[in-house]
Amino acid sequence: MASASRSTNREPAFLLTPGLFFLIIAFFFPTFLLLAQSVLTVGPDAGELTLEHYQKAFADSFYAGVAFRTLRLALLITLICLLIGFPLAIIISRASRIVRSLLILMIVLPLMTSVVIRTFGWLVILGQGGVLSWVLQALGLVDGTVSLMRTEAGIVIAMVQVLLPFMVLTTLGNLNQMSPSLEEAARVMGAGFFRSIWHVTLPMSAPGLASGAVLVFALSISSFITPSLVGGVRLPVIASSIYQQMTGSFDWGFGAALSVLLLGATLVLMVPYLIATGRLGGRS
Amino acid sequence: MTQLVVQSVVKRFGKQTVLNAFDLEVAKGEFVALLGPSGCGKSTLLRIIAGLETPSSGDIVINGRVVTGLPPEMRNIALMFQSYALLPHLSVLENVRFPLRMRSQASRAEQERRAHDALALVQLDQFTERYPRQLSGGQQQRVALARSIVAEPDLLLLDEPLSNLDARLREDMQIELKRLHETLGLTTIFVTHDQDEALALADTVILMNGGRVEQRGAPEELYGQPRTEFAADFLGGANILELEVVRRGDVLMGLFPEGSEVELQKSDGLEPGARKFMLRKEAISLAPDTEMATLAASIETQNYLGSQTRSLVRAGGLALVAVTDPVSAKSKARDLRIGWRPKDLIPLTS
Numbered sequence: 001m002a003s004a005s006r007s008t009n010r011e012p013a014f015l016l017t018p019g020l021f022f023l024i025i026a027f028f029f030p031t032f033l034l035l036a037q038s039v040l041t042v043g044p045d046a047g048e049l050t051l052e053h054y055q056k057a058f059a060d061s062f063y064a065g066v067a068f069r070t071l072r073l074a075l076l077i078t079l080i081c082l083l084i085g086f087p088l089a090i091i092i093s094r095a096s097r098i099v100r101s102l103l104i105l106m107i108v109l110p111l112m113t114s115v116v117i118r119t120f121g122w123l124v125i126l127g128q129g130g131v132l133s134w135v136l137q138a139l140g141l142v143d144g145t146v147s148l149m150r151t152e153a154g155i156v157i158a159m160v161q162v163l164l165p166f167m168v169l170t171t172l173g174n175l176n177q178m179s180p181s182l183e184e185a186a187r188v189m190g191a192g193f194f195r196s197i198w199h200v201t202l203p204m205s206a207p208g209l210a211s212g213a214v215l216v217f218a219l220s221i222s223s224f225i226t227p228s229l230v231g232g233v234r235l236p237v238i239a240s241s242i243y244q245q246m247t248g249s250f251d252w253g254f255g256a257a258l259s260v261l262l263l264g265a266t267l268v269l270m271v272p273y274l275i276a277t278g279r280l281g282g283r284s
Numbered sequence: 285m286t287q288l289v290v291q292s293v294v295k296r297f298g299k300q301t302v303l304n305a306f307d308l309e310v311a312k313g314e315f316v317a318l319l320g321p322s323g324c325g326k327s328t329l330l331r332i333i334a335g336l337e338t339p340s341s342g343d344i345v346i347n348g349r350v351v352t353g354l355p356p357e358m359r360n361i362a363l364m365f366q367s368y369a370l371l372p373h374l375s376v377l378e379n380v381r382f383p384l385r386m387r388s389q390a391s392r393a394e395q396e397r398r399a400h401d402a403l404a405l406v407q408l409d410q411f412t413e414r415y416p417r418q419l420s421g422g423q424q425q426r427v428a429l430a431r432s433i434v435a436e437p438d439l440l441l442l443d444e445p446l447s448n449l450d451a452r453l454r455e456d457m458q459i460e461l462k463r464l465h466e467t468l469g470l471t472t473i474f475v476t477h478d479q480d481e482a483l484a485l486a487d488t489v490i491l492m493n494g495g496r497v498e499q500r501g502a503p504e505e506l507y508g509q510p511r512t513e514f515a516a517d518f519l520g521g522a523n524i525l526e527l528e529v530v531r532r533g534d535v536l537m538g539l540f541p542e543g544s545e546v547e548l549q550k551s552d553g554l555e556p557g558a559r560k561f562m563l564r565k566e567a568i569s570l571a572p573d574t575e576m577a578t579l580a581a582s583i584e585t586q587n588y589l590g591s592q593t594r595s596l597v598r599a600g601g602l603a604l605v606a607v608t609d610p611v612s613a614k615s616k617a618r619d620l621r622i623g624w625r626p627k628d629l630i631p632l633t634s
Contacts, residue, residue: 184336185369187356190386190435199386203373 031263038256053257063241063258070237071265073152074221077159081216084160085167086209090201092168093175104172107165115162119229122158123149126230150232158230159220166219167212174208175201207277214273218266238262286348287312287471288333288439293342295328295495302328304495306342310488313469317482320492321518326475329492330441333473334363347438357386359439362432366444368424370416376403376427377412383435402434403427405464422453429461433468442474446481458484479519483507491515513632516562523563523604525629529556538629540600546577549626553633560632563624568606570595572623581622597622 041048057063092103110118125131126148136142148154182204186196202209224239231237236244238258245255290308294301302325310316318326331337333344335356343352351359362383370379380399384390390398403409406426416424425448432440445461446454462485465472476482482489483503491498491506491514499506499515510516513524527538529548536554537545538561548554572578581599593610596603599622606622 179367179369181365181367181369182371184356185363185365186371186382186386187336188334188361188363189383189431190357191382192355192357195386199382200371 034256034259037252038260040253042251042253053253054261056254057257057261066236066238066241067261067265069152069235070221070239070262073155073159073227073237074217076156077163077220078213078217080156080160081163081167082209082213085164085171085212086202086205088164089168089171089175089205089208090197092172093178094180104169107168110161111165115225116229118162119158119226122154122161122226122230126154126157149230150234152231152235154230155227155235158226159223162226163216163219166215167209170212170215171205171208174205178204210273210276214270217269221266222262285312286310287314287346288473289343289345290329290333291343291345293329293332293339293344295325295332295337296340302495303332303339306495306497308490308497310471310473312471314471315465315485315487316473317486317489318473318475318492319479319482319489319518320477320498322477324492325495326477326492327443330363330443330473330475333439334361334441335359336363360435360437361439361441362435362437363441364428364432364443364445366447368416368428368448370424370427370431372416374415375412376408376414376416376419379416379427380431380434383431387435389435398434399430402430405433405467406430406460422449422457425449425457426460429464433464433470436470438471440470440472442472444476445474447476447478454481461485483519491518493518509630510562511633513560513562516630516632521565523565523568523602524632525561525563525602525604527559527561529554529559531556540579540602542601544579544600546579546629547626548629548631551631554631562630562632563604563628565594565605565607567624567628568597568604568608569612569623570597570606570608570620571612572621575625576623577626577629578621578623580619582619 038053039049039051040046041050041052088103088107092100092107095103123130127133128147128149129145130147133142133145133147136146137144148157178201182200183196186200187193191199222239223237224243227235227237228240228243239262242255242258242262245251245258286309288308288310290306292305292307293303294305295303306325306329308329318329320326328337332339333346335351335354335358339352343350345351346359346361356363371382374382377396377399380402381395384395384398389395400409400412403412406429408423408426408430411419411423411427416427419427425445429445432442442461446457449457458481465485474485483506486503488500489503489506490500493514498518499511501509506515507519510519510522516522516524525538525540527540530537530539530545532545536548536550536556538548539545569576570583579599581597581604584596584598584603586596587594588610589607591610592607595606595608597606598604604622
């Protein structure tokens, strides 16, 4: 009896091994190297412990601004993805089979395109004399040409398009499991359309919305290509600064310190999510 | 006083007509069963009354008010779903309070008191802080029931209320529902495909078939005097006999395929010619007395059912099923005479 239960306890460990092995090689080891690099000196007296890279990051108000912009954009992108993604997921979950497949395809399609090509697409739309400018002029809303290139609004628009599928698909998972009779029951019990969504659909899809929000936030805080191409050099985000340090200034120590700070910020922001999902998971 | 009027309601889904000019009136305090096989339109009718479906034409009047175009939340009704539809993220008390909260009836304390009272009525007031998933199926049903009655609706609708329970609980719930109806006097309409449930609970049974009313009446009337083969068969099952009606002087006789004849009770519209009759299984006696119409028969096989015995008998060229008490069934030889009171052989209209 005892040996049988011990062997069943060991089985999950076997299943875990390949994933754990990969994680150690591809994630924990490089992260450790990064951590090491961020606290070691470079140059002639290389290999000494130091905090100079971190001091540099905190001393220079330029990087505080970059960090603030990155956080602000990530929060805004997450919020907009929530506001668009939740209703969209509801519509998809109630659509007929064919419409549902088409909508999912439309939402996932951007993920199948290279990020560079997709971003150049936005250049055509948002740029000087682009489609957006032309439409606004045709409608008589603006005089002369407009451009959202090299603006934060442009970055947000382009990022929302890329990250929306993560929000929609995670929420859709919850909505598909929800019995349609729950909302009908709420209606019969006196809740109007919006109140039934607020009191029933929203709490029922909260776990999906939370995972979606974390995914979107984590991906936008660390995104690099889209902000660089749409925002340009005058609107750097943390990831593009790190890239700049590593490949332009060859200041690996400082780049590593910035990376560690980004990682730390992301982990801190994961905490509320873990608490919330722990609570939600216990309830549902 | 009339609480609900369904006025020539038609419902089409594409080319399929689910309800065909359906009319129904339900008096205040009445307990009505919509009975029928699946696909007869009974659930669609319930959803139309609740406002979850819109009729293709026709009107719904609740408490003197035309509500046809109104959404469910604007009709003062309650609907208990077959799946109970308890909100999993809310406690038992919050679930029961929900209709009061959504309708902003009374203060929060008053709402909680009424939710407590409703739960006490279904003997669940000790579980107020639990969540639905922590309750058994029977308990969940009681919560759903408490939630349906808490706001004192004009109309209580129940969709297959007992179908998810096992036989034992179902019997308990039948008693509970009847008791609750007698206590509160709520006008209640319930949908079921189970004839036992309809007979046990309702004041009025509406038997539906193909989107129309097949027959409506008190349970005794529907069971005792079915007008059609469908009604006879759906309510309890019965022997359907195809006899030739012949006139012998003053009386009408039923001629069996093998030539034997039995006397028929006079009734309106009964004329010579081929006619279908219903004979309940329990109306057949294996020990007929002098007032019965009798027929020579042989027992082909018997099933012992505990409180009853079911016998397959062959008589007059027809196979008949008789359900009798086990004692009289056991003592019978294979060849015997069977009989029934003439009034139990009921002519059907096809």
